[in-house]
Amino acid sequence: MTEKTTYRLPIGPIHPALKEPVQFEFEIDGERIVDVDVSLGHVHRSIEWAGTRRNPIQNLYLAERICGICSYCHPVAFSLAVENALDIQVPDRGEYLRVIQGELERMCSHMLWAGVAAHEVGFDTVLYLTWQMREKLLDLTEYLTGNRVTKAITMIGGVRRDITKDMVPKIQETLDYFKENFEKIRHTYLDDKTFKMRCQGVGVLTYDDAIKLCAVGPTTRASGVKKDVRVDQPYFAYSDLDIDYITPDILTGEIHGDVYDRIIQRLLEVKQAIDLMEQCLDKMPSGDIVAEPKPAKLLAMLKKAEGEGIGRHEAPRGEVIHYVKLVSGEENAYTWKVRAPTYNNILPWIPMLKGEQIADIPIVAASTDPCMSCTNRVAVVDRDNKYILNKEELHQMSVEKTRRLLK
Amino acid sequence: MSFSMIRPVLVQLFKKPFTNKFPVKYTPKSTTKLLEAVGEGKAQIIPPVETPPGFRGKIQYDKEKCTGCRLCIRVCPSNAIEFKPKEKKIKIYLARCTFCSQCNDVCPVKCLSMSNEFLLADTDKYSKDMIVE
Numbered sequence: 001m002t003e004k005t006t007y008r009l010p011i012g013p014i015h016p017a018l019k020e021p022v023q024f025e026f027e028i029d030g031e032r033i034v035d036v037d038v039s040l041g042h043v044h045r046s047i048e049w050a051g052t053r054r055n056p057i058q059n060l061y062l063a064e065r066i067c068g069i070c071s072y073c074h075p076v077a078f079s080l081a082v083e084n085a086l087d088i089q090v091p092d093r094g095e096y097l098r099v100i101q102g103e104l105e106r107m108c109s110h111m112l113w114a115g116v117a118a119h120e121v122g123f124d125t126v127l128y129l130t131w132q133m134r135e136k137l138l139d140l141t142e143y144l145t146g147n148r149v150t151k152a153i154t155m156i157g158g159v160r161r162d163i164t165k166d167m168v169p170k171i172q173e174t175l176d177y178f179k180e181n182f183e184k185i186r187h188t189y190l191d192d193k194t195f196k197m198r199c200q201g202v203g204v205l206t207y208d209d210a211i212k213l214c215a216v217g218p219t220t221r222a223s224g225v226k227k228d229v230r231v232d233q234p235y236f237a238y239s240d241l242d243i244d245y246i247t248p249d250i251l252t253g254e255i256h257g258d259v260y261d262r263i264i265q266r267l268l269e270v271k272q273a274i275d276l277m278e279q280c281l282d283k284m285p286s287g288d289i290v291a292e293p294k295p296a297k298l299l300a301m302l303k304k305a306e307g308e309g310i311g312r313h314e315a316p317r318g319e320v321i322h323y324v325k326l327v328s329g330e331e332n333a334y335t336w337k338v339r340a341p342t343y344n345n346i347l348p349w350i351p352m353l354k355g356e357q358i359a360d361i362p363i364v365a366a367s368t369d370p371c372m373s374c375t376n377r378v379a380v381v382d383r384d385n386k387y388i389l390n391k392e393e394l395h396q397m398s399v400e401k402t403r404r405l406l407k
Numbered sequence: 408m409s410f411s412m413i414r415p416v417l418v419q420l421f422k423k424p425f426t427n428k429f430p431v432k433y434t435p436k437s438t439t440k441l442l443e444a445v446g447e448g449k450a451q452i453i454p455p456v457e458t459p460p461g462f463r464g465k466i467q468y469d470k471e472k473c474t475g476c477r478l479c480i481r482v483c484p485s486n487a488i489e490f491k492p493k494e495k496k497i498k499i500y501l502a503r504c505t506f507c508s509q510c511n512d513v514c515p516v517k518c519l520s521m522s523n524e525f526l527l528a529d530t531d532k533y534s535k536d537m538i539v540e
Contacts, residue, residue, distance in 0.1 A: 054484065061484035061507045125412050132425070139459075146463040146521075152507040160512065161461070184415075192411045295513040296478055 006034050009358075013042040017362050019116075020372035024365075028358065036353045038346055043373045051336040056082050056156060056302055056324075057295055059333065063322075064150055066338065067374040069112060072105040073315035074322070074338070074374075075154040080235065080311030081324040082156050082333075086301060091288040094158030095237040096280045100171075101153055102236070102313070103273040103280075104144070107178070108137045109316035110218075110266040110273075113369045114189065117263060120362040121198040126188055133181060140174045143167070156298060158290030168281060175274050182271060189263050199260035203352040203364035206257055213347040217318020219368045221247050222265040223257035229314040241279050246272055259367045303331045317341040317369050325405060335405055340374040429455045458523040463506045465524040466499055468539050472518035473497065479510035479519065491540075499539040502532035 006029045013021040021042035027035035047066055051059050056078075063074040076098060083090065090098075111134040118126035138148045145151040145161060153159050163171070189195055205215065210223035220227050226245040230238045248264040249255050292298045306328040313320050318341030325335040345368040352364050389397070430452045435441040444450035458464065475495030480488045487503035488510065511519045529537050 055481070057482050057509065058484040061505055061509070123412075125416055129412070129415055135425075142462070143459045146459075146461050146508070147506065150505070150507075152463070152509070188411045188415075194410070295482055295509070296515075299481065 004029070011361070020370070022370070022372045024361075026353075026358075026361075031357045031359075033353050033356050033358070033361075036350050038349060040346065040372065041376055044376045045373070048336050048338060048377065052333055055299060055331040056326075056333055057299065059336070060154055060156070061150075061152065063338075064152065064154075066340065067371050068149060069109050069371065070105070070315050070317070070320070070340075070374065071150050072101055072153065073313050073320050074340075076102065077311040077313040077315075077320045077322040078324065078336075079154050079156045080313060081309040081322040082302075082311075082326075084309030084311060085307045085324055085326050086156075086305050086309070088157045088291050090158050090291055092237070092285045093162075093287045094289045094291070096284040097159045097163060097289060098154075098236045099238060099241070100163065100277055100280050101144070101151070101159065103276045104137065104141060105151075106316045107270050107273045108134060108141065109369075110270050111137060113266055113316075113366075114185070114263065116366055117259075117363065118189075118195075120366045121194065123192075123194055126192075129188065130185070133178070133185070136174050136177055140171060143170055155290050155295075157292050158288070160290070162289050163281075163284075171277070171281065175277060178270070178274055182267075186267060189267060190260075195263070196260070198360075198363060199258065199263060201256070201258050201260075202356060202360050203259045203367055204257050205348050205352050207255075209348065209351045210257070213351075214344050215318075215348045215368075216341050216344045217315070217369075218262060218265045218269060219318065219345050219348060221245065222255075222262040224249070224255040227319075229312050229319050233312065235312065237280065237283075240283065241276055243272070243276060259363055262367045299331060302326065304328055315341055317371060318344060338377065340371065342368070342371045342375045343377075345370065346375070427453065427456050429453050455526075458525065462523045462525075463508050463521045465501065465522050465527060466504060466506075466508075466510075466539055467520045467522050468497070468499060469518040469520075470496055470540070472516050474516055476515060478513045478515065482509045482513045484509065496540065500532070501527060501537045501539060502529075 006027050009026040009028045010023065011026065012018050012023040023039045023042065025037040025039070026033050047062060051062055054062060059078060060075045063078040064071045066074045111130055115127040115130035115134065118124070118130060141151065142148045144163065144167065145153045153161055205219065205223045207224045210220045210225045215223070215225070216227065224247055226247065228245050229235070230243055231245055246265065246268045247255060248261040248268070250268060251264055255261060292301070305326045308323065308325040311322040320341055321339040323335070323337040324333050327334045348368060349365060352367070353361065356364060431441065432453070441450060445452055473496055475497070477490055479497065480490055484507060485503045485505050487500045489498045489500070491498055506521070508521050511521060527537070531537070
């Protein structure tokens with residue numbers, strides 16, 4: 001009698017289906033996935049190391065380049081950390097402007113994701129339709145910040161550019177365009193037969209798994225977990241705004257935690273972002289936009305400052321955390337630690353992919369909106385020896401590093 | 408209708424493409440000949456999409472105003488600015504510039520500004536066009 005065995009299918013680190021380097025090892029039984037192993041660390045860029053050789057003002061632009069799509073949330077989380085360490089109070093208007101920029105980025109990112117999702121299920125017409133609409137957002141970004149992608153809008157203690165009265169009509173015009181066309185996108189994504197066939201019941205992440213694996217952002221909220229930094233611990237002006245957790249049951253009345261729910265989740269978040277931006281435009285007080293308008297003075301403050309700070313921001317993909325330690329007499333940060341949201345959303349891939357078919361790998365993997373290059377923080381390089389560090393060793397190393405920082 | 412994209416696709420068939428055909432509609436057989444023809448006024452280039460106000464393009468430097476305080480060098484994230492100690496002036500390498508305009512903010516005499524020029528491709532990163540001084 002012959003025994004049926006599984007075989008291994010490696011995908012990546014470089015593969016036409018992957019946008020960024022990540023390696024999957026699938027255990028396959030026919031077309032069905034039995035087990036998955038993910039290995040990371042192919043795009044380590046030493047950003048944190050480079051960050052400790054620059055002063056925090058220079059670091060803003062380095063943080064911006066951690067991720068191309070989140071080019072606002074990384075610098076803003078970094079400046080939140082520095083503000084925390086220096087005890088800088090951001091002026092009210094600055095807080096509102098930061099919300100507007102943050103929500104604009106969320107819209108851009110979710111529209112981009114929606115297009116990519118359509119592409120991954122092989123529906124490229126919708127990709128072009130979605131990105132055609134996203135173009136309006138990029139035009140608005142360019143109008144508000146000066147460039148389309150790398151915004152360079154963040155400053156420690158506020159923002160660099162104000163939104164004047166004559167800029168409001170253009171913002172409102174773009175928001176109105178999205179409000180009018182929301183039904184069109186909703187219909188395209190949620191009523192379409194192709195999407196329903198490819199996404200419903202695929203890549204399920206249960207409520208318990210989402211909590212156990214610490215998933216963040218839309219990935220966890222699509223499974224029904226109410227986790228959102230903007231509501232849990234409001235920062236910027238979010239405490240003044242009418243904001244609540246978004247979960248897919250608002251639209252459909254039930255939660256499945258599948259890819260289809262993640263599409264609903266992101267579309268609803270686009271709607272919420274429009275609402276938040278409008279609230280901000282209504283309520284925005286007048287006043288300063290930045291706490292310390294002279295960067296030279298700020299540099300002097302940074303040189304004297306001593307202490308550590310944490311910045312948390314709800315990025316489009318989830319919670320991003322920056323940790324900064326400053327020592328007096330040094331302009332540069334002593335330590336800088338970045339935790340990108342994708343880091344938490346990697347392990348949920350395993351329960352999502354188990355039991356699915358090979359053809360579903362792209363859409364399931366893309367459904368968490370992964371950003372591999374932002375995530376890579378550790379690289380162990382030794383030519384021939386392969387290192388595998390277990391939990392205890394990693395914990396020991398982390399304790400050692402913390403002690404080193406506390407000195 | 409279960410196939411929701413049919414209508415938008417049919418509508419799109421009769422619409423003009425959004426793309427601006429910059430610099431010319433079709434790829435020329437010889438770029439040098441095209442440029443010569445443009446120079447003589449025989450051919451025309453389709454202009455690029457206009458940049459919005461406040462766009463950050465090629466940096467401009469007013470040498471007369473500069474006092475050589477070196478603050479811009481301290482904030483430049485990519486170390487694109489070099490100090491010339493003899494003249495006490497600066498030299499900006501555009502190949503390294505990230506167009507963040509942080510140096511414009513920090514400059515006490517406002518001798519730096521951003522223009523809306525963005526066609527900066529060059530084969531040599533140290534060519535005359537790529538260095539502002």
